Amino acid sequence: MxxxxxxxxxxxxxxxxxxxxxxxxxxxxxxxxxxxxxxxxxxxxxxxxxxxxxxxxxxxxxxxxxxxxxxxxTTILIEPNEKIEYILNKINEAAIEFPLIVKPDIGLRGTAVKKIHNANELEAYFSKANFTVLIQSLxxxxxxxxxxxxxxxxxxxxxxxxxxxxFMILKGNGKNTIRELIHQNNRYLMQLDALEMEYQEKLNTILPNGETINLVPYGNHCRGxxxxxxxxxxxxxxxxxxxxxxxxxxxxxxxxxxxxxxxxxxxxxxxxxxxxxxxxxxxxxxxxxxxxxxxxxxxxxxxxxxxxxxxxxxxxxxxxxxxxxxxxxxxxxxxxxxxxxxxxxx
Structure with missing residues (x-):
């Protein structure tokens, strides 16, 4: 269906x-x-x-x-395989605060662009990134x-x-889960597989009435x-x-x-x-x-x-x-x- x-x-x-x-x-x-x-x-x-x-x-x-x-x-460039301690030090030197944006230096339609909220998320990102990355202030x-x-x-x-x-912004009604709200919009539904990888169990959360969530805070057409x-x-x-x-x-x-x-x-x-x-x-x-x-x-x-x-x-x-x-x-x-x-x- x-x-x-x-x-x-x-x-x-x-x-x-x-x-x-x-x-x-x-x-x-x-x-x-x-x-x-x-x-x-x-x-x-x-x-x-x-x-x-x-x-x-x-x-x-x-x-x-x-x-x-x-x-x-404010933008800094990080080469592949750098240790997290070095990366955090560069961030501090540049006075970039969390949350921040990370993305490939040579990009492709928003792929691998992420909003990072803390050092643990940053370390997880760089553990997978085998390409040169830019870190930017929000x-x-x-x-x-x-x-x-x-x-x-x-x-x-x-x-x-x-x-x-x-942007892909959902507004809660206090009844439906985030997943159910996504199913109500074909544009959003086309991104469901990627959203499941990003949010996992959070998609089963009921969004309170009037509360909003920006599912993909990047202005890219192929991401919704x-x-x-x-x-x-x-x-x-x-x-x-x-x-x-x-x-x-x-x-x-x-x-x-x-x-x-x-x-x-x-x-x-x-x-x-x-x-x-x-x-x-x-x-x-x-x-x-x-x-x-x-x-x-x-x-x-x-x-x-x-x-x-x-x-x-x-x-x-x-x-x-x-x-x-x-x-x-x-x-x-x-x-x-x-x-x-x-x-x-x-």
Missing amino acids: KKAKLFLHKLFHWEYWPYQVVYFPVYFQYLFYVLKTRSFFYFNAVNPTIKNGGFFMESKKEIYDLIPQEYYP IPFKNEIGLFYVKLPNQPGKITGIVSKE TKFVDASFEITLEMEKTFNSICNQINGFYYGRMDIMFESFEDLAKGKKFKIVEINGAISEPTQIYDPKHSLWFGWKELTRHFHYMYLISKHNHNNGAKYLSFSEGVTEFKKHNKHYNTILDF
């Missing part, structure tokens, strides 16, 4: 369709640009200071190092968006879309977050603010900035916000996944942004940025697949 219910939900909501289907028209566009640039990996030049343009195998820590420190949370702001920024050749930068994120198109919040003031910010990030021309913030009014003024991370060439204009949008709308936005990436890459290449050679690109892609399997095994 559960499988049939979820199958029908996926069938009638294209946001869950395989990316091979969603990106079907983009493949032809990509091949056209390959012919024009004579490079299968032309997109490497879209953000020259970010490894592979931000398409694969890019280090989040190296990207943070490009950003003025006041715009992102950002205090309540709202999260993805803001897509594009700086076309010889033009000021612009915000091409904003996606707001509705609902994406809502908030592009109507874009203002001239906000674009001016983010042009000023992005002009301070050397070599950043194209990508999505995931941001936590207090209010859109403050954000437009450049106040009370932090950049969670910046995604480069691999970025999607994720406002397309708002359930109100049609597949046709999604295709138009994807092809529009792919065209922007081509124009920027070509311009940067003409100014000295290199395209990856075919052999270099294949090597990087193999590294990506290997790392992907490592993260999935976490």
